[in-house]
Each structure stands twice: as structure tokens, then as C-alpha cells.
Amino acid sequence: MTGLSNIIEVFIRELLEKSNTGTIEIQRNEMAEQFECSPSQINYVLSTRFTPYKGYYIESRRGGGGYIRLIKVKIEKYSDLNETIMETIGKSITKSKAYHIIEGLREEGFLEKREEEIIKAAVGDRSISGSAESANKLRARILRNILLILAK
Missing domain, CATH: 1.10.60 (Diphtheria Toxin Repressor; domain 2)
Structure with missing residues (x-):
């Protein structure tokens, strides 16, 4: 399971790097289908690898059109x-x-x-x-x- 978590983490980090805004929106169910895992595996990766303590903010909206928005919080060098x-x-x-x-x-x-x-x-x-x-x-x-x- 650890191997899959690492792969999902790398995938999400690459999406963030490609984003000009440092924000991505993902569909948990679609990502789970892509990696052939349960949606809870996606939640696990997000909750353990993308925490506020690591500089990430996560918003989620449940339901059919639900999404997870992941924001990389940038600290301006020394100002904040x-x-x-x-x-x-x-x-x-x-x-x-x-x-x-x-x-x-x-x-x-x-x-x-x-x-x-x-x-x-x-x-x-x-x-x-x-x-x-x-x-x-x-x-x-x-x-x-x-x-x-x-x-x-």
C-alpha cells in the first residue's frame, strides 16, 4: 500500500508544479479509478502527505459534483x-x-x-x-x- 501512496503523492505534486496558481482541483472518485484504488486511499494520501504543517490547505465539497481543492500555501520569504x-x-x-x-x-x-x-x-x-x-x-x-x- 505504501508504494501506491507514494505514486499518488508524486502525481499530485506534479499536478501542483504544473499549476501556475499553486491550486488544483481533483475529483476523488476519478483519481481512485485512475489508480485502481478506493477513494479512501486518496483521502489517506491527502490527509497524511498534504497537511497544513507541510504548507497545504485542503477544501472539499461532497456530492456528485464534489471535488477536492488542494492549495500550496506560499510563505513570502521571511515577511509572514x-x-x-x-x-x-x-x-x-x-x-x-x-x-x-x-x-x-x-x-x-x-x-x-x-x-x-x-x-x-x-x-x-x-x-x-x-x-x-x-x-x-x-x-x-x-x-x-x-x-x-x-x-x-
């Missing part, structure tokens, strides 16, 4: 980054969501691969211990501070 950092990270964040943010910033060109790996190490479970709640609060403070310094 501070606000985005504060709003997205908040006071607590899981490791998974933190990694998604970090990966999204690398994909957008804000971070190099080495910086990505260093930040992941700083906010990863091997660096932070304690209860899940306290670890997530500490992770959020560390990630916010690192990214705010990089945004200067």
Missing part, C-alpha cells in the same frame, strides 16, 4: 514567517507535527537539509524527555525559538 511560526506551533506541538513543519520549511527553501536534520535532532524524543504534555510544550518552545532566530 514570524506570524506563521507563532500561529502554527502554538504552545504545544507533537514530534510528528514539528517534523512536518520542519520538512515543509526545507521544501520551501527556508532550510537546508543539514539545518533540517539538526532541528529535528533538537526537538526529537531523544533530546526531550518527560510526560507527553511537558515534552510537547518544551518542543514547541525550542522549535519556535530556533525558527525565529533563523527568520532574522
